[in-house]
Amino acid sequence: MLRFAVPLLLTLSSVPALAEVELSFYGGVQGAPHSNVTVDRPGTAADRDFTAGWEGNSFEAPPYYGLRATWWRTDKLGFGVDFNHAKVYADDETRSEQGIDRLEFTDGINILTLNAYRRFPDAAYGVTPYVGGGLGISAPRVEYDDGLGRTDEYQVTGPAVALMAGASYELTDRVSMFGEYKGTYSQNEADLVGGGTLESDIVTNALNLGVSFNF
Secondary structure: OHHHHHHHHHHHOOOOOOOEEEEEEEEEEEEOOOEEEEEEOOOOOOOEEEEEOEEOOOOOOOOOEEEEEEEEOOOOEEEEEEEEEOOEEEOHHHHHHHOOOEEEEOOOOOEEEEEEEEEOOOOHHHEEEEEEEEEEEEOOEEEEEOOOOEEEEEOOOEEEEEEEEEEEEEOOOOEEEEEEEEEEEEEEEEEOOOOOEEEEEEEEEEEEEEEEEEO
């Protein structure tokens, strides 16, 4: 959801004028391995503890994407903020076995992290490799329906970690393109309509392609 990306743009107004600021946009292919899901419905027989199979469906609306703002303090070290609109859908088998109509985070798991980056500008052929990582929060749109109440709302559900490694290529003095692997891990505990909670630790893996603009 774009409203979670606002901090990216705000960072641009707060960094020193002499810093190199880089604003990046990316998309790609993202998936997630199976993970355990625990549903606690107090006072009912609808408690669940099961393994969910997840689908990423990266190109279905709303698509997978990310926004990133980086302040390069030196030619090698940078800091920034990253918003990643990753998403997961419980597959048909999971929903059928559990007897639930909906279990998904499809308007984003929405991982927002503060990151540090290390780049290696002396590599050959104009390619600049980099690595990075950061800590932040998961703020997904939680969608769950087990017949006791349909939950469909944004929540801040827990902490998150992001790791990435890739390389960029300068097209002009102001524009570059990049490709990377990005992984995220988030701990999610969501409140459910009708009472109770849903918990799941979710890992995403993505191959990203993007473009960066330098100021």
